[in-house]
Amino acid sequence: MSYLLLIAILVVATLLGYRVISEVPSLLHTPLMSGMNALSGITVVGALLAAAGAITTGRRFLGFLAIVFATINVVAGFLVTHRMLKMFRSGGGSE
Numbered sequence: 001m002s003y004l005l006l007i008a009i010l011v012v013a014t015l016l017g018y019r020v021i022s023e024v025p026s027l028l029h030t031p032l033m034s035g036m037n038a039l040s041g042i043t044v045v046g047a048l049l050a051a052a053g054a055i056t057t058g059r060r061f062l063g064f065l066a067i068v069f070a071t072i073n074v075v076a077g078f079l080v081t082h083r084m085l086k087m088f089r090s091g092g093g094s095e
Contacts, residue, residue: 033084037077043070 024032047070051063 033077033081037074037081040070040074040077044074046070 044067047063047066051060051067054060054063
């Protein structure tokens with residue numbers, strides 16, 4: 001029963017997140033992404049804590065995967081933000 005509840009929460013959070021992001025004006029996407037990248041850093045810390053508290057090898061492996069995926073999320077987010085800011089700089093002409 002608890003897995004069904006967790007899946008329902010995941011689905012509702014996904015739909016709500018999509019709805020919120022789709023309503024954000026395009027001008028605010030870059031600052032919003034920068035803020036989310038900073039918050040994603042907290043996910044890396046949580047993954048580190050989860051891996052550190054793991055007892056069995058399987059849980060340590062899952063903790064390692066969590067660290068890898070969270071780090072990829074942060075790095076990719078900053079690369080996309082940098083690319084978006086670069087587009088604004090070259091298009092706006094205000095350097």
